[in-house]
Amino acid sequence: MQAFTRHSGIVAPLDRPNVDTDAIIPKQYLKSIKRSGFGPNAFDDWRYLDAGAPDVDNSTRRVNPDFVLNQSPYDRSSILLGRENFGCGSSREHAVWALTDFGFRAVIAPSFADIFFNNSFKNGLLPIVLDADVIDRLFTRVQQEKGIEFAVDLESQTVTVGEDVYPFEIDQFRKYCLLNGLDDIGLTLRHADAIRDYEQNRKQQAPWLFLS
Amino acid sequence: MNLYYERICITLGPDFDKLVIRLMAAKTLYDKLWDDHVVRSEDDGTALLYIDRHLVHEVTSPQAFEGLRIASRKPWRSGSILAVPDHNVPTTDRSAGIEDPVSRLQVETLDNNCREFELTEFDMSDIRQGIVHVIGPEQGATLPGMTVVCGDSHTSTHGAFGALAFGIGTSEVEHVLATQCLLQKKSKNMLVSLEGPVRAGVTAKDIVLAVIGEIGTAGGTGFAIEFGGEAIRALSMEGRMTVCNMAIEAGARAGMVAVDATTIDYVKNRPYAPQGEMLDRAIENWQQLHSDSDAVFDKVVHIDATAIRPQVTWGTSPEMVAPIDSRVPDPEAETDHVKADGMRKALEYMGLEAGTPISQIAVDKVFIGSCTNSRIEDLRAAAQVVKGRRVADNIKLALVVPGSGLVKQQAEAEALDRVFTEAGFEWREPGCSMCLAMNADRLEPGERCASTSNRNFEGRQGQGGRTHLVSPEMAAAAAVSGHFVDVNELMPQN
Numbered sequence: 001m002q003a004f005t006r007h008s009g010i011v012a013p014l015d016r017p018n019v020d021t022d023a024i025i026p027k028q029y030l031k032s033i034k035r036s037g038f039g040p041n042a043f044d045d046w047r048y049l050d051a052g053a054p055d056v057d058n059s060t061r062r063v064n065p066d067f068v069l070n071q072s073p074y075d076r077s078s079i080l081l082g083r084e085n086f087g088c089g090s091s092r093e094h095a096v097w098a099l100t101d102f103g104f105r106a107v108i109a110p111s112f113a114d115i116f117f118n119n120s121f122k123n124g125l126l127p128i129v130l131d132a133d134v135i136d137r138l139f140t141r142v143q144q145e146k147g148i149e150f151a152v153d154l155e156s157q158t159v160t161v162g163e164d165v166y167p168f169e170i171d172q173f174r175k176y177c178l179l180n181g182l183d184d185i186g187l188t189l190r191h192a193d194a195i196r197d198y199e200q201n202r203k204q205q206a207p208w209l210f211l212s
Numbered sequence: 213m214n215l216y217y218e219r220i221c222i223t224l225g226p227d228f229d230k231l232v233i234r235l236m237a238a239k240t241l242y243d244k245l246w247d248d249h250v251v252r253s254e255d256d257g258t259a260l261l262y263i264d265r266h267l268v269h270e271v272t273s274p275q276a277f278e279g280l281r282i283a284s285r286k287p288w289r290s291g292s293i294l295a296v297p298d299h300n301v302p303t304t305d306r307s308a309g310i311e312d313p314v315s316r317l318q319v320e321t322l323d324n325n326c327r328e329f330e331l332t333e334f335d336m337s338d339i340r341q342g343i344v345h346v347i348g349p350e351q352g353a354t355l356p357g358m359t360v361v362c363g364d365s366h367t368s369t370h371g372a373f374g375a376l377a378f379g380i381g382t383s384e385v386e387h388v389l390a391t392q393c394l395l396q397k398k399s400k401n402m403l404v405s406l407e408g409p410v411r412a413g414v415t416a417k418d419i420v421l422a423v424i425g426e427i428g429t430a431g432g433t434g435f436a437i438e439f440g441g442e443a444i445r446a447l448s449m450e451g452r453m454t455v456c457n458m459a460i461e462a463g464a465r466a467g468m469v470a471v472d473a474t475t476i477d478y479v480k481n482r483p484y485a486p487q488g489e490m491l492d493r494a495i496e497n498w499q500q501l502h503s504d505s506d507a508v509f510d511k512v513v514h515i516d517a518t519a520i521r522p523q524v525t526w527g528t529s530p531e532m533v534a535p536i537d538s539r540v541p542d543p544e545a546e547t548d549h550v551k552a553d554g555m556r557k558a559l560e561y562m563g564l565e566a567g568t569p570i571s572q573i574a575v576d577k578v579f580i581g582s583c584t585n586s587r588i589e590d591l592r593a594a595a596q597v598v599k600g601r602r603v604a605d606n607i608k609l610a611l612v613v614p615g616s617g618l619v620k621q622q623a624e625a626e627a628l629d630r631v632f633t634e635a636g637f638e639w640r641e642p643g644c645s646m647c648l649a650m651n652a653d654r655l656e657p658g659e660r661c662a663s664t665s666n667r668n669f670e671g672r673q674g675q676g677g678r679t680h681l682v683s684p685e686m687a688a689a690a691a692v693s694g695h696f697v698d699v700n701e702l703m704p705q706n
């Protein structure tokens with residue numbers, strides 16, 4: 001996994017609550033059996049005016065000029081500013097892959113849906129929770145200073161916007177994994193003996209869980 | 213709550229140790245399920261949680277199997293895995309295979325992965341094939357007290373059995389395949405208590421839609437929800453599955469219901485369930501799977517179930533829901549500007565005017581199916597409304613898609629298929645179908661659908677399609693009326 005230490009980049013405002021993972025990457029692209037190549041179809045229904053499909057060349061499609069990520073400089077943004085309940089709905093990790101493939105390294109919102117939040121950490125995308133009123137102010141600022149860059153520092157757990165510094169919370173274990181780009185599976189397999197011991201005990205107590 | 217404070221008053225005093233022990237002993241159902249599965253914990257509370265049942269489908273697993281292969285790993289416990297293709301499968305004649313090459317490749321990839329890693333799969337030609345959340349319980353592969361995961365958010369369905377069940381992403385699918393465990397932080401405890409019996413024509417679907425309308429789509433974020441109260445106790449297992457299925461639409465990764473006689477009766481004699489003496493032992497254990505009477509929840513929501521009426525969603529989020537006898541709400545009356553803006557966008561997408569009576573909304577298509585409402589009881593209930601009637605002229609397509617091959621078989625044995633087809637419905641093969649339109653079943657832009665599924669997001673049932681979530685009875689009533697109508701008007705004897 002790609003490590004995350006610090007990152008500065010252009011911030012794109014996506015001003016709507018409950019952005020669901022169906023919207024981030026529509027179902028037709030979930031048919032892919034790969035982890036990459038989802039970027040051009042991130043927010044597909046909002047980004048294009050015509051219907052897309054896995055076998056359609058995106059460069060031939062009509063883009064929606066009103067959608068924020070189609071506008072300069074947001075087409076080069078790497079930090080997404082969102083509203084409440086970002087990433088709700090389907091568990092599809094493809095949504096995170098689409099965001100990272102587009103070029104996003106962090107999403108800042110007042111709240112995230114649980115599964116999306118988890119999936120982000122597995123892919124080096126940092127979800128940052130800030131208070132709703134702070135987010136309100138950041139939206140105003142981003143709209144006034146088009147193309148403004150935020151600086152995110154995971155070590156010090158801060159987002160810096162000009163002279164303002166906003167601290168954020170994060171689980172220490174997740175922070176550690178993200179800072180070091182650690183593979184969860186490798187970490188867990190260090191405890192293989194503990195897993196086997198647990199299984200042995202459970203088989204005694206609840207053998208019906210091991211019928212097949 | 214009162215009980216809890218009383219306990220403190222009574223016990224506090226001479227023996228403080230006893231107080232601590234007693235408080236610690238009181239556990240919620242979620243606490244019990246969690247504690248039973250912790251292998252080890254990190255200092256910050258991140259736990260390694262053991263997974264008993266891993267359900268797998270074709271959409272969220274290919275990259276996980278690929279990851280295993282790249283790292284030369286093998287599934288830790290193949291016996292815990294049950295795989296089934298459901299999202300991409302056609303619901304029409306399958307003898308010719310899948311026409312769409314991209315869908316076909318994904319389903320074949322699952323077949324190949326199951327063969328390579330020697331996993332049990334109910335493939336497309338198996339009578340037991342169906343939607344992953346329908347077949348787990350149907351086979352007894354979902355049991356009380358289990359941890360159940362699947363790369364699918366509606367895994368919360370299985371919590372109906374007093375299990376801890378939740379959806380995971382593809383990286384986590386790979387993690388469970390390789391280690392039989394997940395790294396998890398414990399959620400907070402929420403009790404949603406539905407008091408009182410429900411009125412006629414009010415189903416499990418209406419109950420859960422009303423709950424989401426009340427607490428909002430993010431109301432359960434960070435919580436595991438236990439559903440309790442008289443209205444939940446009175447539900448069948450099918451109904452409880454419908455409720456837990458949509459816990460995720462309230463933001464909660466897991467929803468659950470305590471084990472009782474209804475649960476145990478359902479589980480007995482299913483293929484994967486224990487038998488004989490082992491069953492007796494299991495039952496004794498399962499009977500503990502309820503929250504202790506003095507357990508403390510981080511949040512308790514009381515809902516008067518007697519006040520719930522049949523529900524219809526009007527917007528693009530499941531919380532945008534209203535009773536059938538009301539009107540489409542007005543964004544101008546909403547004081548929260550973010551909310552009002554969301555409502556305006558939703559009404560525009562849905563092609564609806566504020567103030568329109570819900571019962572005046574005409575529909576183009578009707579979909580009865582999905583992991584929320586495609587079990588035998590759902591089909592029986594819908595058939596009862598349809599019986600002796602015809603699909604209205606303005607309905608372009610009315611579909612019934614059973615949740616599994618076995619549900620379909622049972623329905624045919626009861627001649628429910630004839631009730632539907634004689635009324636003008638199409639009777640299909642099992643799968644996810646128009647719940648998310650990954651196969652050929654979908655809405656065209658602007659089409660309006662009465663759907664028994666669980667998500668009314670923009671484009672969910674086809675780009676530009678407009679989804680209204682309802683119960684199977686209400687979908688059937690809309691099909692024969694051409695517009696939404698209170699099912700009680702069609703079923704006065706109810």
Ligand code: SF4
Pocket residue numbers: 298299343344345364366582583584643644647648665666
């Ligand atoms: S029926 Fe719909 S919600 Fe259920 S698993 Fe299939 S696609 Fe997901």
